[in-house]
Structures are given as C-alpha cells and as structure tokens.
Amino acid sequence: MCHVVVNDQIATDVGYTTERMQMLEEEIAPRVIRAREMLQESLMDLVKDHPIESIAVKEITDRAGLSRNTFYTHYQDTYHLPR
Numbered sequence: 001m002c003h004v005v006v007n008d009q010i011a012t013d014v015g016y017t018t019e020r021m022q023m024l025e026e027e028i029a030p031r032v033i034r035a036r037e038m039l040q041e042s043l044m045d046l047v048k049d050h051p052i053e054s055i056a057v058k059e060i061t062d063r064a065g066l067s068r069n070t071f072y073t074h075y076q077d078t079y080h081l082p083r
Helices: 008-013 018-047 057-064 068-074
Strands: none
Touching: 018 057, 018 068, 057 068
8 A cells, every 4th residue: 555645854754755756646646536436436326226324335345346445545434425
C-alpha cells in the first residue's frame, strides 16, 4: 500500500523532492478516481433494488470487484459515499 506524504518536511526527511511528490500524486490519482467511480456506480445499482439502510459495504465492494479495505480508504460508511 502506498501512502503519499503531503507534508514537505516529511517528504524531505524521507528523500522525496517536491517534484517527486507531485509525480506520485499524478500516478495515484487515476487509480483513486477509478475506485471511487466503481464504488459509486455499485451503490447506485444496489439502491435501485434496496433501501440504502439495508446495503452492506461488502455488497458494494463485491459488485465493484474491490476490497472492503479500498472502500474504507475512501469512505467512512455507505452514507459518506456520494450518490
């Protein structure tokens, strides 16, 4: 799992330059966007047939083909997932 350090001092301490940090952010962004879109689409599909209160995170992630860990990396719960 890759974590992007946003603090310049920490980035400098581990040997990353500001330019390297920008490159890492650009590399990660498309993957993050795709994961969020997949989770949102899965929720939208499930909401068509079930009330949101009855939809489990596992149902969303199974439909999206992603792990629950990925879900919780981006969202606190189903109510925080944009619809």
